[in-house]
Amino acid sequence: MSGDKGLNFLGLQAKYRRLFDESAAWRMLRADNAPYILAFIAELFSEESEVPYGRARILLDAEIERSRELGIWQTESSAATYLNQWIKYGWLREMDDSLTKTDASEIALRFCKGLDERHSGTTASHLRIVQEAVRDLAVAISPNVDEKVTLLESKKAEIQREIESLQAGVVPVLSESEQRERIRQIYQLASVLTGDFRRVEDEIRILDKELRIQIIEGDISRGDVLLSVMEREALLSTTEAGSAFEGFYQLLCDQNRAMEFREQLRSILSRPIGQQLSSSQHQFLSHLMRELSRESERVFRVRRRSEEGLRSYIESGAAAENQAVDRLLSKLERQALLLRDGDLDLMTETELSLPVGPIEIKSPESMRLRSPDDKLDTSGVEENANKREPSTSMLNCLDAVQVRQVANKVLNALKKHGPMSIARLAEENPLKSGLEELVAYLRVAKAVNATMLDEKEEVILVDKQGVKLKAFIPTYLLTAELFPKDIDELAL
Incomplete structure (x- = not known):
């Protein structure tokens, strides 16, 4: 037994040394x-x-x-x-x-x-969370239908007893210490979520690095690279951090769940129990959904950057050039080993020739990248005297879309209908000023750091001459909570 403990100690210290x-x-x-x-x-x-x-x-x-x-x-x-x-x-x-x-x-x-922030009174809260997790897991993994039904019936009976107690006028009240314990537990669990998102970012970057190494080390085709990206993307969603991100993404896309979660948080923090938190903790929970929306946007941005970088790396031919250089160096190393094994003097002249390609730059003149721009032809320009009164064409040009008015219109629509994309907003308030108005919507989405999803969406708009246009834009998910209290604070 002591020998097993000794082996366990050696294994643990090796692991901690590696982490160290x-x-x-x-x-x-x-x-x-x-x-x-x-x-x-x-x-x-x-x-x-x-x-x-x-x-x-x-x-x-x-x-x-x-x-x-x-x-x-x-x-x-x-x-x-x-x-x-x-x-x-x-x-x-x-x-x-x-x-x-x-x-x-x-x-x-x-x-x-x-x-x-160590608190001694967290045992009851931890025990309750463990009990609920054990019960949910028991229901989820049980292969026996009757056992599943029994467990769910037990849970149903417990809920029914609570309802009957409330209807009879028995309202359980948490003590001050229990309230403090539970709301701090909520804060501790919520604060871990941002760390999960950071891990998703790290895993995406590691995936990108491994794929580049794989491309350099082996003769891998574009199809193989695409297949590898798809496989690793699927694997990414099964990691702990990835599943946390996928879970939040589903919450964000479910308008009813997101609204319910936001309102419940707001209700808790508006009650006396919210005073059990420090000001920074209270502020963190009150802006939790907005913060997680921004975190998810950054994850999408990192993922898009990784995919675009890989595509550019492959299409530019850099991968093929690296492989050609590696093959050339390998050939040179083999030749050097042959020379060493032949006991030749290091100063011996050889006729070794490597296909490195011709030198194309032969003189400073050939290094010139482009010719100077042609002289601007102003022969057809007519001089006009300045006027004090603006012309009709000038006034028409000044009839521009007011971005701040668009922001107010978007905010009112979000408060009325809940989270929406720009295409949904355009359905509620048709765009009648052409691309300029669409750009205004995009500027509002960027100003509030709206979450940009992977897919694109179609927007129908009409310009000032009545011509109908169809545009394909990135899908931005906007919510009213992303807007500041004073809309004039937006950098539009």
Whole structure:
């Protein structure tokens, strides 16, 4: 028995040693300036999940300067140096000149927050969650129909007893400690969701990297690459993080479930139980659906970027060029081994020739990329005197679509009908000003960070001359909760 324990100890220490060396979250926690890194990242993303790189650099420079003056962080490195290091170490992610947290930084921050927010009274809440999970699982996996019916009947009887008690005037009231315990449990479970989304991002990037390596290492056809992408995409949805994302995506697309979830959250937070949370926790839960919508949009964006990058990589011929270079280097290595095995002097001249292709640039003149632009011909231009009164054609040009009016119209429609796409909005309020009005709708969707889905949708519109047009645009899912309280705050 002691021998088995010894083997178990060796296996565990080997695993923890690997995590100690490879885990980005662990490396972050044991960094020399970990308190400063964690404090800055927590503060930087306290209100936003995505921050422009330039703003983050300015804020970090100010914090470094203040820390130098106080004598608590003596460093000569610039903010840009630190940010680039943190991106390299996997603690931050940069895309389109914006920074987001990674799964590693989420884990590290959650660990530190857990140390500071430990509560002893969570046993009952945990037990209730475990009991409900065990009962649901027992029903789901039971192969016996009679057993399934019995379990569901038991659950039905329990619900019926609660209904009868309420009808008899017996209303159970949770104690203050039970209320505090349950709402904090909701916050803890909800805060893990963003970490799940970060893991989906990481898994998409790993998938992209593995496919590129597969393309470089072997003679893989475009069809094989497409099949591999499809297989891995299917596998991605079966992971824990992927299933969490798919579950939220289904919730987002189900108008009734999403509305019910949002209203229930709002109801809970408006009651005295909401005072059991800190201001930051209260704010997080009140904006949970909006935050998760933005997180899902980023996952879709990363997935689209990965797919577009792979397609461009294959179509550009870069993969074939890499394979040709690899074959050429392999041939050179084989020739070098033959020379070594033949005991030849290193200075021996050979007639070895490698098909590297001709050198096409023979002189500076041949390097010229294009001719200068032709001189602008102004011979047919007529000079007109300026007028104080605008012409009719000019006034017609000024009859433009007011984007802010479109935003108000969209918000009113969403409040009345619930989440909708631009095509559904166009059905409710037909577009009569042509492409300019459609662009206004797209600007509103981008301004509120609406979730962009994978598929495209068809929009029918009419221009000012009455010509009917058909346009195919990305599908944006808009909800009223994405809009700020003051619509003038939108950057339109």
